[in-house]
Amino acid sequence: DARVTQTPRHKVTEMGQEVTMRCQPILGHNTVFWYRQTMMQGLELLAYFRNRAPLDDSGMPKDRFSAEMPDATLATLKIQPSEPRDSAVYFCASGLVHRPQHFGDGTRLSIL
């Protein structure tokens, strides 16, 4: 079965450090999503790409978060500087237009 692959699976770092999360979408999928999941807020959409172009990043704090797709096989989400409130599980999902999304298993991020 094709899968969305996220790395790292876990990340613990200190406040102020840069964090980079990576996602390898399913081959052939042309849409990529980044979500953040917390107990309080549930699943929140952070950013959304179609054919590597950002279509919506309104859910993302612009001053510290950035999302890119340097090529069709890699999506990245960066936080700089990180803050304790960024602690969450970050999911990447990929899909095709008008087809359901497939999620990776997430990166569990803890900012101390």
Add this chain to the structure above:
Amino acid sequence: QQQVKQSPQSLIVQKGGISIINCAYENTAFDYFPWYQQFPGKGPALLIAIRPDVSEKKEGRFTISFNKSAKQFSLHIMDSQPGDSATYFCAASLDGQNFVFGPGTRLSVLP
């Protein structure tokens, strides 16, 4: 308008019983309604989905009922099993891509 409400927040069911989770939406432009199942430490996985031109869809023990006029849809799990214990999310989409998720229901099926 973009919000999807989901209830209950948590649900405990005996093995063999029926689990029912309800969702409601406001935006009548939503055109795709999937349900996702999430196990601890895993990402959400698509379980079953429905479009608003259909009132019911069944896949095995899982059924979605859709009420377009009431703007509500629900997931029914028949003959619930302990292996069904997970968090369930309903979602709604405007264009088949950009999804709005409900807050989730944590289901526990007792053996």
